[in-house]
Amino acid sequence: xxxxxxxFVSDGTGITAETFGNAILNQxxxxxxxxxxxxxxxxxxxxxxxxxxxxxxxxxxKRPIVFLTxxxxxxxxxxEENCQGLLMDMFxxxxxxxEKELDIKSNHRIGRFSDSSKxxxxxxxxxxxxxSLEHDDGQSNRDLENSDVILVGVSRSGKxxxxxxxxxxxxxxxxxxxxxxxxxxxxxxxxxxxxxxxKLFGLSIQPERLSEIxxxxxxxxxxxxxxxxxxEVREAEAMMRRSGIRWLSTTTKSIEEISTTILQxxxxxxLKY
Amino acid sequence: xxxxxxxFVSDGTGITAETFGNAILNQxxxxxxxxxxxxxxxxxxxxxxxxxxxxxxxxxxKRPIVFLTxxxxxxxxxxEENCQGLLMDMFxxxxxxxEKELDIKSNHRIGRFSDSSKxxxxxxxxxxxxxSLEHDDGQSNRDLENSDVILVGVSRSGKxxxxxxxxxxxxxxxxxxxxxxxxxxxxxxxxxxxxxxxKLFGLSIQPERLSEIxxxxxxxxxxxxxxxxxxEVREAEAMMRRSGIRWLSTTTKSIEEISTTILQxxxxxxLKY
Numbered sequence: 336x337x338x339x340x341x342x343f344v345s346d347g348t349g350i351t352a353e354t355f356g357n358a359i360l361n362q363x364x365x366x367x368x369x370x371x372x373x374x375x376x377x378x379x380x381x382x383x384x385x386x387x388x389x390x391x392x393x394x395x396x397k398r399p400i401v402f403l404t405x406x407x408x409x410x411x412x413x414x415e416e417n418c419q420g421l422l423m424d425m426f427x428x429x430x431x432x433x434e435k436e437l438d439i440k441s442n443h444r445i446g447r448f449s450d451s452s453k454x455x456x457x458x459x460x461x462x463x464x465x466x467s468l469e470h471d472d473g474q475s476n477r478d479l480e481n482s483d484v485i486l487v488g489v490s491r492s493g494k495x496x497x498x499x500x501x502x503x504x505x506x507x508x509x510x511x512x513x514x515x516x517x518x519x520x521x522x523x524x525x526x527x528x529x530x531x532x533x534k535l536f537g538l539s540i541q542p543e544r545l546s547e548i549x550x551x552x553x554x555x556x557x558x559x560x561x562x563x564x565x566x567e568v569r570e571a572e573a574m575m576r577r578s579g580i581r582w583l584s585t586t587t588k589s590i591e592e593i594s595t596t597i598l599q600x601x602x603x604x605x606l607k608y
Numbered sequence: 609x610x611x612x613x614x615x616f617v618s619d620g621t622g623i624t625a626e627t628f629g630n631a632i633l634n635q636x637x638x639x640x641x642x643x644x645x646x647x648x649x650x651x652x653x654x655x656x657x658x659x660x661x662x663x664x665x666x667x668x669x670k671r672p673i674v675f676l677t678x679x680x681x682x683x684x685x686x687x688e689e690n691c692q693g694l695l696m697d698m699f700x701x702x703x704x705x706x707e708k709e710l711d712i713k714s715n716h717r718i719g720r721f722s723d724s725s726k727x728x729x730x731x732x733x734x735x736x737x738x739x740s741l742e743h744d745d746g747q748s749n750r751d752l753e754n755s756d757v758i759l760v761g762v763s764r765s766g767k768x769x770x771x772x773x774x775x776x777x778x779x780x781x782x783x784x785x786x787x788x789x790x791x792x793x794x795x796x797x798x799x800x801x802x803x804x805x806x807k808l809f810g811l812s813i814q815p816e817r818l819s820e821i822x823x824x825x826x827x828x829x830x831x832x833x834x835x836x837x838x839x840e841v842r843e844a845e846a847m848m849r850r851s852g853i854r855w856l857s858t859t860t861k862s863i864e865e866i867s868t869t870i871l872q873x874x875x876x877x878x879l880k881y
Binding site for chain 1: 612620621622623624627628631632633635636637638644646647671673677679694696698699701702703705706707709710712714715730734737738741744768769772773776777862863864865867868869871872
């Protein structure tokens with residue numbers, strides 16, 4: 336049973352507080368109960384938040400841990416003055432040294448999304464998600480040349496979630512294209528990809544793991560058999576090598592790690608940095 | 609032209625450093641050049657990183673700003689001892705007070721993904737992404753009852769990107785289902801949704817904005833006309849009201865804000881917190 340409560344408190348979505356707070360908490364083997372408190376954006380809500388946090392401290396008989404990302408200074412003040420939790424104030428801690436270094440005042444903007452929700456950058460991210468959906472699994476060759484990245488690999492090697500992550504996180508138009516037994520017989524890339532070499536990135540996977548994943552979908556099929564998975568992976572890797580396509584194995588990697596590696600290798604133009 | 613360089617340095621993907629660093633930097637109107645340096649996980653790479661950062665400082669004639677998320681203490685030491693940038697050490701700053709508070713040592717685990725890449729939680733996230741893709745736009749009623757959330761709304765109100773975000777970020781099986789003119793004529797929800805009331809959440813949108821979005825897809829169509837958009841939105845909102853479905857307008861909201869609100873309202877069971 337969790338013996339201490341952690342709060343993520345924000346005047347925005349709290350996604351930043353939560354992502355970062357969890358990265359910190361992952362450094363500890365502790366049994367924690369997590370509570371997300373987004374949109375705490377006025378003094379009334381701040382007082383409610385304080386009550387909730389202090390109450391958890393009494394119930395747990397342990398001081399709560401509170402990750403804060405608050406741009407609103409009135410809200411911050413209420414919490415600082417009344418909250419009995421251990422405050423991890425993520426904004427102030429870094430904002431003040433930066434004000435000094437840049438010699439400008441911070442503008443107390445909330446979060447990373449509010450002002451930008453309907454900005455050009457945001458629209459291009461939504462457009463990228465739609466593009467990636469339309470170009471999932473080689474569904475469409477129309478506009479393929481407008482892709483920033485085209486992932487290739489055998490069925491179930493991780494192409495779809497990686498494409499969607501690249502679109503959602505980085506606003507990249509990420510297509511994906513399966514390598515299928517027909518391509519292996521022809522010993523050649525799918526024709527539509529031949530003019531897009533620079534944008535291609537391959538995903539491979541251990542045959543044993545691939546067979547497991549495919550068996551969940553189509554138990555005891557030839558498609559999922561270890562023998563067939565071995566054949567497809569061997570042929571796909573040979574084809575990627577022959578065609579000079581950079582690739583990695585997804586077997587022990589998360590979509591975040593795969594995506595970061597792809598960005599490092601391909602350095603797509605659309606990414607400002 | 610950017611007059612100062614910001615580095616995001618990590619021994620993992622750097623996604624945490626970047627998300628958090630950008631939330632901080634958003635507080636400033638400064639013209640910055642951003643550089644992402646992931647996977648800096650040994651002493652050699654640390655020295656290269658230091659050289660790159662110090663070089664940028666010379667070129668810019670301004671001290672670089674360096675956001676660090678390093679669990680590896682040897683790498684951290686090289687950077688602390690040699691780097692001329694302003695170090696914003698996001699882990700140490702918060703890890704040390706937590707070690708004291710929890711009275712346990714941190715385990716120096718990298719990032720939030722490495723160990724968990726093939727964990728149960730990770731697998732269920734991938735499963736959720738696949739589920740959401742299969743249940744996009746009312747494509748399939750099979751297994752609909754296994755959804756954690758079912759978004760409803762008129763075509764192009766923001767259902768698809770929101771479903772995918774809920775799946776990717778929170779591992780929720782998020783389906784989405786369009787409300788179409790047929791439903792409005794019948795004045796009733798699509799039959800498949802009637803047993804799923806508790807999981808329904810509505811997305812609406814201003815007719816003017818909807819018409820813009822639809823015109824990009826199908827210029828000058830009846831589908832995109834302001835008149836038709838007004839009709840569909842009015843009918844959809846009336847239906848949501850009649851059916852007691854909670855809903856919000858997506859017009860000025862980002863997918864992160866929409867998703868956070870949905871979680872607050874529906875509190876799906878699958879979410880541990």
